[in-house]
Amino acid sequence: xxxxxxxxxxxxxxxxxxxxxxxxxxxxxxxxxxxxxxxxxxxxxxxxxxxxxxxxxxxxxxxxxxxxxxxxxxxxxxxxxxxxxxxxxxxxxxxxxxxxxxxxxxxxxxxxxxxxxxxxxxxxxxxxxxxxxxxxxxxxxxxxxxxxxxxxxxxxxxxxxxxxxxxxxxxxxxxxxxxxxxxxxxxxxxxxxxxxxxxxxxxxxxxxxxxxxxxxxxxxxxxxxxxxxxxxxxxxxxxxxxxxxxxxxxxxxxxxxxxxxxxxxxxxxxxxxxxxxxxxxxxxxxxxxxxxxxxxxxxxxxxxxxxxxxxxxxxxxxxxxxxxxxxxxxxxxxxxxxxxxxxxxxxxxxxxxxxxxxxxxxxxxxxxxxxxxxxxxxxxxxxxxxxxxxxxxxxxxxxxxxxxxxxxxxxxxxxxxxxxxxxxxxxxxxxxxxxxxxxxxxxxxxxxxxxxxxxxxxxxxxxxxxxxxxxxxxxxxxxxxxxxxxxxxxxxxxxxxxxxxxxxxxxxxxxxxxxxxxxxxxxxxxxxxxxxxxxxxxxxxxxxxxxxxxxxxxxxxxxxxxxxxxxxxxxxxxxxxxxxxxxxxxxxxxxxxxxxxxxxxxxxxxxxxxxxxxxxxxxxxxxxxxxxxxxxxxxxxxxxxxxxxxxxxxxxxxxxxxx
Amino acid sequence: xxxxxxxxxxxxxxxxxxxxxxxxxxxxxxxxxxxxxxxxxxxxxxxxxxxxxxxxxxxxxxxxxxxxxxxxxxxxxxxxxxxxxxxxxxxxxxxxxxxxxxxxxxxxxxxxxxxxxxxxxxxxxxxxxxxxxxxxxxxxxxxxxxxxxxxxxxxxxxxxxxxxxxxxxxxxxxxxxxxxx
Numbered sequence: 001x002x003x004x005x006x007x008x009x010x011x012x013x014x015x016x017x018x019x020x021x022x023x024x025x026x027x028x029x030x031x032x033x034x035x036x037x038x039x040x041x042x043x044x045x046x047x048x049x050x051x052x053x054x055x056x057x058x059x060x061x062x063x064x065x066x067x068x069x070x071x072x073x074x075x076x077x078x079x080x081x082x083x084x085x086x087x088x089x090x091x092x093x094x095x096x097x098x099x100x101x102x103x104x105x106x107x108x109x110x111x112x113x114x115x116x117x118x119x120x121x122x123x124x125x126x127x128x129x130x131x132x133x134x135x136x137x138x139x140x141x142x143x144x145x146x147x148x149x150x151x152x153x154x155x156x157x158x159x160x161x162x163x164x165x166x167x168x169x170x171x172x173x174x175x176x177x178x179x180x181x182x183x184x185x186x187x188x189x190x191x192x193x194x195x196x197x198x199x200x201x202x203x204x205x206x207x208x209x210x211x212x213x214x215x216x217x218x219x220x221x222x223x224x225x226x227x228x229x230x231x232x233x234x235x236x237x238x239x240x241x242x243x244x245x246x247x248x249x250x251x252x253x254x255x256x257x258x259x260x261x262x263x264x265x266x267x268x269x270x271x272x273x274x275x276x277x278x279x280x281x282x283x284x285x286x287x288x289x290x291x292x293x294x295x296x297x298x299x300x301x302x303x304x305x306x307x308x309x310x311x312x313x314x315x316x317x318x319x320x321x322x323x324x325x326x327x328x329x330x331x332x333x334x335x336x337x338x339x340x341x342x343x344x345x346x347x348x349x350x351x352x353x354x355x356x357x358x359x360x361x362x363x364x365x366x367x368x369x370x371x372x373x374x375x376x377x378x379x380x381x382x383x384x385x386x387x388x389x390x391x392x393x394x395x396x397x398x399x400x401x402x403x404x405x406x407x408x409x410x411x412x413x414x415x416x417x418x419x420x421x422x423x424x425x426x427x428x429x430x431x432x433x434x435x436x437x438x439x440x441x442x443x444x445x446x447x448x449x450x451x452x453x454x455x456x457x458x459x460x461x462x463x464x465x466x467x468x469x470x471x472x473x474x475x476x477x478x479x480x481x482x483x484x485x486x487x488x489x490x491x492x493x494x495x496x497x498x499x500x501x502x503x504x505x506x507x508x509x510x511x512x513x514x515x516x517x518x519x520x521x522x523x524x525x526x527x528x529x530x531x532x533x534x535x536x537x538x539x540x541x542x543x544x545x546x547x548x549x550x551x552x553x554x555x556x557x558x559x560x561x562x563x564x565x566x567x568x569x570x571x572x573x574x575x576x577x578x579x580x581x582x583x584x585x586x587x588x589x590x591x592x593x594x595x596x597x598x599x600x601x602x603x604x605x606x607x608x609x610x611x612x613x614x615x616x617x618x619x620x621x622x623x624x625x626x627x628x629x630x631x632x633x634x635x636x637x638x639x640x641x642x643x644x645x646x647x648x649x650x651x652x653x654x655x656x657x658x659x
Numbered sequence: 660x661x662x663x664x665x666x667x668x669x670x671x672x673x674x675x676x677x678x679x680x681x682x683x684x685x686x687x688x689x690x691x692x693x694x695x696x697x698x699x700x701x702x703x704x705x706x707x708x709x710x711x712x713x714x715x716x717x718x719x720x721x722x723x724x725x726x727x728x729x730x731x732x733x734x735x736x737x738x739x740x741x742x743x744x745x746x747x748x749x750x751x752x753x754x755x756x757x758x759x760x761x762x763x764x765x766x767x768x769x770x771x772x773x774x775x776x777x778x779x780x781x782x783x784x785x786x787x788x789x790x791x792x793x794x795x796x797x798x799x800x801x802x803x804x805x806x807x808x809x810x811x812x813x814x815x816x817x818x819x820x821x822x823x824x825x826x827x828x829x830x831x832x833x834x835x836x837x838x839x840x
Contacts, residue, residue, distance in 0.1 A: 181714060205704030205764035206702065287683065290680075
């Protein structure tokens with residue numbers, strides 16, 4: 001018997017209409033856990049590096065996390081992975097809600113989708129009965145409308161549905177996959193549209209077995225109480241109406257203009273009224289008592305929901321107020337577009353118009369009001385109408401396709417992906433590393449355990465690190481934080497270790513299914529998360545029966561991290577691509593940054609070009625990767641693994657190089 | 660036939676719809692508690708409580724499996740509460756043939772809530788214990804009531820025969836049958 005996981009993949013070939021239920025190798029769990037970790041391995045095995053993301057050979061994987069469907073609270077994030085048409089790299093995408101747990105109960109750990117359907121279809125998974133069904137009657141329908149119609153025609157109100165809207169059908173690069181009030185962004189939406197897969201509906205009524213059930217259940221009672229009682233987990237933006245942080249510090253429009261004194265008491269009162277006068281309730285995801293999602297009925301609009309910073313992006317792109325976002329979020333959710341990147345694309349087009357690069361010929365009857373303009377642009381982008389067809393490819397590609405100097409308005413992308421609109425003064429070294437070397441495209445998916453900024457007084461720092469007693473991977477982080485006085489002054493040794501820890505927690509969350517608001521993203525604010533490197537091994541062991549300790553879990557993180565890097569290296573990612581936006585910080589020091597990057601690569605066991613060495617790969621059991629790299633000439637075999645510089649590893653015997 | 664006055668424990672699960680965040684922890688915990696052995700498997704489809712939800716209607720109603728019935732009702736009443744429409748099925752815990760709810764997914768047999776009857780007894784049913792938001796709360800009250808002396812099945816049968824044929828005729832038939840051995 002398999003514990004926690006089902007032990008089966010669902011393989012769907014949309015070109016041939018083939019459906020198979022395939023038993024998996026139990027070793028995959030021991031090596032990569034599940035979720036995004038196993039998905040990366042499947043993408044490595046099956047998608048050759050020259051595969052176009054819009055080719056039938058590209059693979060789209062919906063993965064339940066390893067602990068979905070167990071009693072572990074707040075474990076519900078579904079990973080969706082593929083290769084993104086926007087970045088041509090590994091697409092990291094997650095959504096909360098109920099999809100992954102339902103898939104597990106249907107008897108599958110993941111759905112692996114290949115090929116391309118001749119016309120629009122949807123997938124209906126009802127335990128062992130799986131059908132590819134006609135979806136031509138759903139063409140152009142909104143994401144929630146689609147879910148409703150599918151539940152009705154299947155007569156299955158308990159089916160969980162993930163669907164694309166008009167944007168996904170039209171392969172808009174910033175299209176999302178919407179499931180309930182959760183959404184998966186950053187790449188898989190347009191690939192799902194390219195495969196002509198409108199939706200997946202799943203219903204499962206099977207058992208998930210637990211290796212050591214009574215002990216796990218008892219531990220979960222404790223964890224559940226902590227989640228309910230703690231203010232250090234969940235989305236504080238659901239309850240704290242002071243959002244001066246984003247409005248005063250983030251850049252408005254096309255990531256351009258800061259309004260440092262924007263926030264006021266009067267404004268906060270007005271916005272709070274708008275929210276609470278129109279909010280039906282706050283809801284959560286599967287088996288989690290947090291209420292991160294705000295459900296709003298705004299006059300004249302269908303009911304919609306948002307969480308976190310998602311409420312800010314449209315009105316900040318349009319220089320408007322919250323009521324503007326409340327009018328556009330509903331339609332945007334039905335079209336299925338990512339609320340982080342899409343508004344930036346639209347604001348970029350407004351700048352091009354104002355600069356005379358786009359004209360009235362490109363944008364006939366273009367309104368004068370910035371809010372009206374964003375709406376106009378959203379409509380032409382999701383339909384790929386006229387210039388919208390180019391804008392739908394995201395800022396980086398659109399700038400180059402438009403030409404005429406549009407390239408210089410692309411000032412906020414890294415690896416061809418729109419970054420959060422943050423423009424600061426002095427460099428934050430760990431953030432330089434995270435934005436440069438991260439492969440999840442959005443900083444929110446990389447940062448999170450170590451605070452963003454130093455605290456002003458030693459008393460505050462000491463109070464903060466007290467909560468770290470249980471969560472820390474290593475005592476050295478206390479020292480780093482206590483000694484940190486000015487944002488831009490921190491040792492390279494600390495920056496490397498901080499980046500590593502931040503990444504580690506996300507990589508574990510994304511394969512196990514934990515929500516970042518209980519774990520990887522949240523520790524930076526408050527310090528006391530519920531899931532951390534010291535209790536995760538026990539939770540995973542009780543559920544799966546796997547013998548796992550902290551070092552073992554850390555090694556799996558390193559394996560998954562290096563595998564994702566390898567996927568991208570094989571598709572051409574190199575050091576020159578690892579550049580945060582030029583204007584992210586006003587004060588830059590090229591020499592310092594490049595030395596920091598050198599140190600980080602060396603810390604990670606990568607070459608000067610950011611490629612994991614044979615020694616690094618082999619030590620993690622990724623020999624099949626190093627062999628592939630040698631065969632392709634990506635590695636020569638003569639690379640010397642740089643010496644490790646962290647104090648924790650200083651005592652180790654220096655190992656001989658990679659050959 | 661009148662009985663004595665007795666004290667009875669009345670167990671109630673109270674549901675506050677406004678507090679439910681739709682997380683379905685109650686379903687998870689119910690299925691775990693009723694698994695054999697306890698907690699060994701998780702399966703909301705085996706739960707005796709389900710959150711009937713329609714997010715676009717802002718509808719989240721945890722309902723508890725009550726009695727089994729062979730025939731479904733017409734279920735045609737629609738209630739409007741605070742501007743939201745609810746089908747009467749949204750509040751009904753009856754295990755009926757018109758919907759696929761509260762039936763064991765393997766055997767199809769009805770699954771009835773037993774308020775987590777256990778030895779030793781739980782402080783609160785499991786669904787209430789895991790509901791951190793207090794959408795579900797548990798109340799035990801003592802009520803005095805006159806205990807009706809209930810007739811058992813045979814008594815009911817005999818009484819109806821007496822009503823139909825008279826006591827004498829029934830006694831004669833009984834004697835005759837018993838003598839035949």
